Amino acid sequence: MDLKLILTDVLKSQVLHSMSSEEIYAMIETPKFSHLGDLAFPCFQLAKHMKKAPPLIAKEVAETLHSSYFSKVEAVGPYVNIKFNSETTGKEIISELLSNGKQFGTHTFGRDKTIVLDMSSPNIAKPFSMGHLRSTVIGNSLATIAEKCGFTSVKINYIGDWGTQFGKLIVAYKKWGDPQKVKENPIGELFTLYKKFHHEAEEDPSLEEEGRKSFKLLEDGDEEITALWKWFKDESLKAFKDIYALLGIEFDSYNGEAFFNDKMEEIVELLQAQQLLETSQGAKVVRIEDENIPPCLIKKSDGATLYATRDLAAALYRQREYSFDEALYVVGHEQTIHFKQVKKVLEKLGYNWAEHMKHIPFGLYLKEGKKMSTRKGRVILLQDVLKEAIDMAEENIKLKNPNLKDAKKVAKDVGVGAIIFHDLKSDRLNDIEFSLENMLTFEGETGPYVQYTYARTQSLLRKAGVSTPFTFDGLDDAASWEVIKQLRLFPEIVEKAWKNYAPSIIAKYLVDTAQSFNSYYGKTKIISQDASLPSRLALVHAVASVLSEGLGLLGMNTPSEM
Numbered sequence: 001m002d003l004k005l006i007l008t009d010v011l012k013s014q015v016l017h018s019m020s021s022e023e024i025y026a027m028i029e030t031p032k033f034s035h036l037g038d039l040a041f042p043c044f045q046l047a048k049h050m051k052k053a054p055p056l057i058a059k060e061v062a063e064t065l066h067s068s069y070f071s072k073v074e075a076v077g078p079y080v081n082i083k084f085n086s087e088t089t090g091k092e093i094i095s096e097l098l099s100n101g102k103q104f105g106t107h108t109f110g111r112d113k114t115i116v117l118d119m120s121s122p123n124i125a126k127p128f129s130m131g132h133l134r135s136t137v138i139g140n141s142l143a144t145i146a147e148k149c150g151f152t153s154v155k156i157n158y159i160g161d162w163g164t165q166f167g168k169l170i171v172a173y174k175k176w177g178d179p180q181k182v183k184e185n186p187i188g189e190l191f192t193l194y195k196k197f198h199h200e201a202e203e204d205p206s207l208e209e210e211g212r213k214s215f216k217l218l219e220d221g222d223e224e225i226t227a228l229w230k231w232f233k234d235e236s237l238k239a240f241k242d243i244y245a246l247l248g249i250e251f252d253s254y255n256g257e258a259f260f261n262d263k264m265e266e267i268v269e270l271l272q273a274q275q276l277l278e279t280s281q282g283a284k285v286v287r288i289e290d291e292n293i294p295p296c297l298i299k300k301s302d303g304a305t306l307y308a309t310r311d312l313a314a315a316l317y318r319q320r321e322y323s324f325d326e327a328l329y330v331v332g333h334e335q336t337i338h339f340k341q342v343k344k345v346l347e348k349l350g351y352n353w354a355e356h357m358k359h360i361p362f363g364l365y366l367k368e369g370k371k372m373s374t375r376k377g378r379v380i381l382l383q384d385v386l387k388e389a390i391d392m393a394e395e396n397i398k399l400k401n402p403n404l405k406d407a408k409k410v411a412k413d414v415g416v417g418a419i420i421f422h423d424l425k426s427d428r429l430n431d432i433e434f435s436l437e438n439m440l441t442f443e444g445e446t447g448p449y450v451q452y453t454y455a456r457t458q459s460l461l462r463k464a465g466v467s468t469p470f471t472f473d474g475l476d477d478a479a480s481w482e483v484i485k486q487l488r489l490f491p492e493i494v495e496k497a498w499k500n501y502a503p504s505i506i507a508k509y510l511v512d513t514a515q516s517f518n519s520y521y522g523k524t525k526i527i528s529q530d531a532s533l534p535s536r537l538a539l540v541h542a543v544a545s546v547l548s549e550g551l552g553l554l555g556m557n558t559p560s561e562m
């Protein structure tokens with residue numbers, strides 16, 4: 001039951017007959033201060049049409065509106081403020097929530113539609129960076145939200161395992177590599193070799209040429225080089241999978257760039273056949289009519305393919321394999337031009353589905369205001385961050401709850417949760433200043449704060465010793481009504497988070513919900529033996545259900561004690 005919907009119906013049937021429900025619904029606002037009312041209807045937009053001043057319209061509307069759901073309707077300036085009858089309305093809201101359980105907030109508008117998400121996609125032989133963390137957790141959350149909206153989601157980890165850099169790495173390994181060292185610390189050692197290559201190449205440019213040649217050999221399937229590449233890849237994947245296990249994230253596909261090595265010719269031929277390929281300094285390019293977008297490089301002068309060539313082949317493959325309704329690329333904003341190029345080229349080839357490809361960019365993690373660069377060594381390793389967060393959570397448990405069962409598991413849920421939440425609560429496009437300290441505060445607007453609130457609900461329910469079913473018969477205090485109104489927003493929040501591809505909307509909502517519950521908890525003795533006890537416990541249960549479902553949409557676990 002949606003309060004806005006009730007108000008919409010009443011407004012439509014009693015005053016705004018000629019407007020559509022969607023229009024009315026979209027106009028309804030939530031007042032800044034709850035003492036003004038639960039909802040407000042602004043009359044500005046009606047003024048032009050009705051040729052009257054908004055305050056006058058508000059007064060007339062307020063005099064006309066009536067419903068058993070409302071306890072007060074009042075014109076304040078250009079607004080009509082509406083207060084709902086909290087007892088009866090609250091009863092309907094909570095009963096509906098409780099009877100739907102985990103289904104509360106679920107939508108059907110995504111039914112029979114498939115969303116493909118290109119996400120995480122780290123590069124082998126390089127450390128898993130904080131940037132890849134963003135793509136991983138944002139992508140995972142969007143996939144979970146998509147499922148909640150009824151879509152089928154396909155999570156693709158498009159591993160960066162192809163390209164000239166692997167030619168360079170192989171040259172470096174052959175010149176300076178030590179197999180034993182690589183076995184002991186694959187990613188660290190390979191990355192060191194890669195950095196050494198760049199260093200040496202500054203003195204000796206012929207190395208670059210060697211690197212290009214050895215990538216060409218890899219593309220042509222040279223046995224020795226392929227075996228080395230495969231070894232590097234297997235070792236890297238092992239390390240990445242440890243991280244995914246910690247984060248609790250699984251993928252539907254690991255088809256990375258190399259998977260498309262034998263699938264690019266088709267794209268090149270299609271472009272050729274439609275006379276879209278031009279030669280520019282020996283390379284093959286597709287010119288794009290937009291002045292702001294440089295030509296898309298398809299083949300280098302030595303015939304080697306490029307990042308864009310592989311993305312073109314991958315898009316075509318995914319459309320055939322999944323017939324997606326939408327393909328999201330969760331990738332940092334520094335690749336905006338690349339995705340514009342890929343999309344334009346596919347459009348030129350006449351593929352209408354290209355319009356459903358969307359780049360979902362996000363900001364960078366900065367270190368002292370500067371971009372973190374792998375080459376310059378200003379890089380922070382996710383593995384270290386995760387470990388530190390879990391250790392801190394464990395310390396905290398030792399201090400506050402030394403007898404906690406499963407302390408290790410809880411520390412993992414809380415430490416990892418802190419990092420996920422810190423990432424998802426900020427608006428996707430903002431850069432985030434990297435600060436372990438901020439990430440690991442377990443107070444304020446943080447993941448652990450919301451998890452802690454959930455644990456509090458569980459401890460209340462344990463103390464009360466109740467088992468389901470819960471019945472809610474209405475509560476008449478103002479604090480509980482605030483909690484109820486907050487809970488009924490959940491379905492709307494889920495929809496909004498999806499439509500804006502913004503997990504941050506859910507993260508912020510959960511902080512608000514936790515705050516509103518904690519303020520109720522501070523004002524009310526929940527476990528006291530009176531007639532309203534079952535209703536209070538039912539409300540606690542409803543809060544728990546929304547918090548755990550919401551945190552789940554962000555990819556976080558909810559320990560029942562911490």
Ligand code: ARG
Pocket residue numbers: 118121122123158159160311329331
């Ligand atoms: N591996 C790339 C990187 O780390 C990201 C790949 C993004 N996805 C894509 N389809 N291009 O920069």
